[in-house]
Amino acid sequence: MLTIETIVEKFELKVLAGSDGLQKEIRNSDISRPGLEIAGYFTYYQAHRVQILGMTELTFFNQMLTHDEREKRAEKLCDPQTPCIIISRRLEPPQEIVDACNKSNVPLLLTHTKTTNFFSRLSYYLERELSPETNRHGVLIDIYGIGVLITGESGVGKSETALELVKSGHRLVADDNVEIKQVAEGVLMGSSPPLIRNMLEIRGLGVVNVMTLFGAGSILDEKRVMLNVHLEPWNPSKQYDRLGLDRTKLKILDTEIDKKTIPIQPGRSMSAIVEVAAMNYRMQRLGYNAAVELNERIQEQIKENNGG
Template sequence: MLTVKKIIDKFNLKIISGNEGIDKEIVNIDVSRPGLEVAGYFSHYSSDRVQVLGMTESSFFERMLTEEEREDRSKRLCRKETPCIIVTRNLGAPLELIEACNQTHIPLLVTEDNTTNFISRMSNFLEKALAPETNMHGVLVDIYGIGVLITGESGVGKSETALELVKNGHRLVADDNVEIKEVSKNVLMGSAPPLIRNLLEIRGLGIINVMTLFGAGSILEEKRVMLNVSLEPWESDKTYERLGLDQKKMRILNSEIDQKTIPIRPGRSLAGIIEVAAMNHRMQHMGYDAAQEFNDRLNRQIQVNGGMIDDL
């Protein structure tokens, strides 16, 4: 749960009044500048948002309103669902607003940041803090800038493969339990729970600290999840993708990412295959698709030979 107290600590805000309400929950991802409301128009007041008063709102409040109007606006700004009101640039808060916040137990806070910069920082923070989230069993590794989520049954070799990838110079984000947040449509950010951050479990060896063994460059706190590699034991009677034309997707929350299924068999270098999968995924996003190029070549050859492909 995100409370006002957490944003006070995060942004180093000063409390002016309404101290009793610092445990109020913030539920809306948006931030409002109630300029029209200060002028008296409350028909569409988004009262459940964090309210930010900049220099424009504060100066209008002080210079253009009578004492009665300031009292009225202050009371109407302070509704029970309003999480807090924040004044920027270290501007002095109007006395009427201070009293209204004390009466309604709505925290009135002050930041030294300018309004535009503060709203941008607050919006980015709220997007992540209030984003839909889930937990997945797997390993998340940053490979050539691509966040690869390695999944599969327990004991299939996910952590051992991640260890090999780290030895090859790639970075571990999370092992065993990956926390995933959907910060926007098809943008999934993965991280490790604090309890297991930087740790990797290898069966027969135990828990190892990747940062201690391989250095700070071997770990990453957070990474966008872009590709899923699913590991599964090889089944002789199962048909596996050989060309790469069939683009499978994995759904996480309300988003989708590309998925590749890698069958495990003795002698296969899983780390090397996953590295190539990440590089190929990156090339596809840059506009080059080897599978599609081969398919085009094949079609051209068929046309040249009149439907015959004997010489391929």
């Protein structure tokens, strides 16, 4: 739950009025600058959003409205749904707004930051904090800039594969439990729960601290999840993709990412295979697909043979 008190601490805001409402919950990541409302047009007032008042709004409020109008507009601004009102640039708040905030328990906050700058910072923060999220059992690792989510049944070798990848210079994001947020359309960001951050569990060895063993360059706090590599024991009766033309997807929240299923057999270097999978995915994003090239060569050879 994201409360007004949280953003007060996060952005070092000063509470001017309505302190009894600091435990109000923020549910909407959108922010409003209620210029039309201050001018008197409240038909589409988005009361459930955080409201920011800058120099333009306050100058109009102070200079263009009578005392009675200011009182009425301030009361309407302080709707019961309004999470809070934030004044930027350390501007002096009108007394009518102070009184209305105290009366309705709508927190009135003050920041020294310029309006546009603060608007952007707060919007970005709310987007991240209020994004839909889920948890996945697996390992998230950064391989050549590609966030690879390694999944599979318990004991299949996910953490051991991750350890080999870290030793090869790649960076661990999360082991065992991956917290995933959809921060924008088609964009998933993965991170580790604080309790187990930088930790890697190796069966038979126990828990190791990756940053302590391999240095700060071996870990990453957050990474975009782009590719899923699913490890499973070899199944002789199952047909595995041998060319790479078939593209399967894994859906997480409302976003689909590419999925590669890798069968495990004795003697196979899983870390090398996962590393190549990430490199190949990166090449495909750049426009090159080896499977497509091979298929084109085969089709060309068939045409030549038929023509002969």
